[in-house]
Amino acid sequence: MTLNTFAPHPGKAAGKSVESLSAKSSVAVIGAGAFGGWTALHLLRKGYNVTLIDAWGPGNSRSSSGDETRVIRSTYGNNEFYFDLNARALTLWKEHEAQWKTKLFQNKGVLWMCYHEHTPVVNDSIAFAQKHNMAYEHLTRNDIANRYAIVNTNDLSHAWLDPYGGCLRAREACQAVYKGFIAEGGRVVQAHALPGKIEQHRLTGLLLSNGQTVQADRYIFACGSWLGKLFPDVLGNYITCTKQEVYYFGVPADNPTPYENFPVWIDADGKDFYYGIPGNNYRGFKIGVDERGEAFDPTHGDRVSNPEVLKKARKFLAHRFPGLKDAPLAESRVCPYENSPDGNFLFDHHPEATNLFFLGGGSGHGFKHGPALGELVSEIIAGNNIIPQQFLLRG
Numbered sequence: 001m002t003l004n005t006f007a008p009h010p011g012k013a014a015g016k017s018v019e020s021l022s023a024k025s026s027v028a029v030i031g032a033g034a035f036g037g038w039t040a041l042h043l044l045r046k047g048y049n050v051t052l053i054d055a056w057g058p059g060n061s062r063s064s065s066g067d068e069t070r071v072i073r074s075t076y077g078n079n080e081f082y083f084d085l086n087a088r089a090l091t092l093w094k095e096h097e098a099q100w101k102t103k104l105f106q107n108k109g110v111l112w113m114c115y116h117e118h119t120p121v122v123n124d125s126i127a128f129a130q131k132h133n134m135a136y137e138h139l140t141r142n143d144i145a146n147r148y149a150i151v152n153t154n155d156l157s158h159a160w161l162d163p164y165g166g167c168l169r170a171r172e173a174c175q176a177v178y179k180g181f182i183a184e185g186g187r188v189v190q191a192h193a194l195p196g197k198i199e200q201h202r203l204t205g206l207l208l209s210n211g212q213t214v215q216a217d218r219y220i221f222a223c224g225s226w227l228g229k230l231f232p233d234v235l236g237n238y239i240t241c242t243k244q245e246v247y248y249f250g251v252p253a254d255n256p257t258p259y260e261n262f263p264v265w266i267d268a269d270g271k272d273f274y275y276g277i278p279g280n281n282y283r284g285f286k287i288g289v290d291e292r293g294e295a296f297d298p299t300h301g302d303r304v305s306n307p308e309v310l311k312k313a314r315k316f317l318a319h320r321f322p323g324l325k326d327a328p329l330a331e332s333r334v335c336p337y338e339n340s341p342d343g344n345f346l347f348d349h350h351p352e353a354t355n356l357f358f359l360g361g362g363s364g365h366g367f368k369h370g371p372a373l374g375e376l377v378s379e380i381i382a383g384n385n386i387i388p389q390q391f392l393l394r395g
Helices: 002-006 034-045 080-100 126-131 141-147 170-183 224-230 307-320 367-381
Strands: 026-030 049-054 069-072 110-114 137-140 158-162 166-169 187-190 193-195 206-208 218-221 240-249 264-268 275-277 285-288 329-339 346-350 353-360
Touching: 026 034, 034 049, 034 170, 034 353, 034 367, 049 170, 069 080, 069 275, 069 367, 080 126, 080 170, 080 367, 137 141, 141 158, 166 170, 170 187, 170 367, 224 240, 224 329, 224 353, 240 307, 285 307
Parallel strands: 026 049, 026 218, 049 187, 110 264, 218 353
Antiparallel strands: 069 166, 110 158, 137 158, 193 206, 240 285, 240 329, 264 275, 275 285, 346 353
């Protein structure tokens, strides 16, 4: 499952068209995270009457989008679709930074530390990077040691530096999209939403925790890790939630600069795929665990660290960055992953309701794609594009 995060299975060329929705029709988007917020904003700009509903607000601490930072990278092995999607997303992130006068993208670069001469997830992306004029830089072990003295290179073959990637301020980005949506005339409701009845192949409405009901011409459930629980018969075994842990370690007081200025990094060992985002607003040296964790309840689960997972992460940190061997744990977070079976995103309508859509399956790599995915979904709803085959609900 871990490899799916970095290189989801490519889909076929054919997709599926849906009935187009005329302008000024109403759309309810449930979930104000990376997928829902951007989708609501793009739909609003196409002239739809959009209501964005979220139980705890954008970037809340229970969501998959609520941590300080998320990686942005285009590297997806031989999967050109996601490379292209992220290249478009990167353009949109920069445009909206300028529009909102809010710093969201940190162009720190992404350092892929490779154990073998050929690392498919990186090497198979090189042609796409060149096509987009986003070439990677190859670093030998000596290059790594000279440029990044804090790294133990003994078991590495080489590294690739993607100078166009970096990280995004996740929680702040969700809130910036939310504010932008409101500023452009979108309607927001903070409440828990449940689907109403399905009659004659259409969802009849939403039931809100505040006692209100919402009717719309289209409903898009983009509620992340909660999708499987809201639609257990259809998605219960399709969108699963796992507990993924993130740690922030304190850097040495006498030598913080090399850690603060280090690029986003990914340890491409083919198994654990530890990754890290150093130097974001002086929060500490962040390390994330990408190997799939235990099943997790996003509503009721306690967001506390598993001692064994933390112990293993500490061992890795001491090996790769020896100067952090005895670093204090300053903070820990739990990020719920909403996993799809093959790492691809999900966008499709309910098998029994053509006006009810699912949008999710971020699988740990979705956040960065938010603006481009929202744009694509709005084009599909308007009838100007088709659903990509790899996004369709299968089996």
